[in-house]
Amino acid sequence: DLLVGLGADQVIDYKTENFVDILDEVDLVLDTMGGEIQNESFRVLKPITGRMISIVGLANEEVRKQYDVEFESIWLDPNGEELAEIANLMSAGKVKSIIGAQFPLTQKGIYDAHELSETHHAIGKIVIVAE
Incomplete structure (x- = not known):
């Protein structure tokens, strides 16, 4: 309800659904979890133009190289x-x-x-x- 109220078009209950089975050809993934969730997120990105931005760390290079997408890790600096x-x-x-x-x-x-x-x-x- 919270996410729909904030304007989400689609909500996935991670407890009962696997996002990899539901999503594909996604333009952007904002990774806030890292680890296996990050690795699986590469699978749903749109080839060539898909992009993942992570706020929790670098991607596993072996996994990242399997997908033709952009990856960027950012860290917040005081500004x-x-x-x-x-x-x-x-x-x-x-x-x-x-x-x-x-x-x-x-x-x-x-x-x-x-x-x-x-x-x-x-x-x-x-x-x-x-x-």
């Missing part, structure tokens, strides 16, 4: 101009940040937030709140 641009997009309602869980700035709060993050099942951002 005030880009941060201001993102803030403007959020103010204009063009970008939404979904807060999925909030935890207090305590030892237990940090522990609980980290535990949720490690599940890779958090919906939205995990926020630490200083009270």
